[in-house]
Amino acid sequence: MRSTQTILVPVDGSDPSTRALEYAVDRVTMAGKGSLRVVNVQLGMPASRYVSRDMIAEHQHRLADAALKAARALLKRRKLDADISVHIGDPAATIVTLAKRRGCSEIVMGSRGRGRVAGMLLGSVASKVIQLSPCPVTIVK
Incomplete structure (x- = not known):
């Protein structure tokens, strides 16, 4: 383990992601050292004839x-x-890339996101992050 931990915490405003951040904050506070990188990843959406890039x-x-x-x-x-x-x-790919680029020692994230469809999506994001992550991943319910 590194002497100073850097924990990446993806948040989406859901209860599980808030609990994940609380867990990460507790870990850094109790250790008396370390840093947090809090990220929000928005899905990329293409512009269309009816929706401009500015609106998106x-x-x-x-x-x-x-x-x-x-x-x-x-x-x-x-x-x-x-x-x-x-x-x-792409949420999973972006989270994994950020963890690699920023030399994070751990990713702490919620098990599921907002809403029924988003919950399924972010549940699959957590699963994908676990598979691709260069560092340990802690999932918080």
């Missing part, structure tokens, strides 16, 4: 703000700084 970008921005609201509040309440970023793309 605005929609993704609103979704990301909503997803990160609870995360920011938790970090503020716990007086902990974290690198927070938003990315567009």
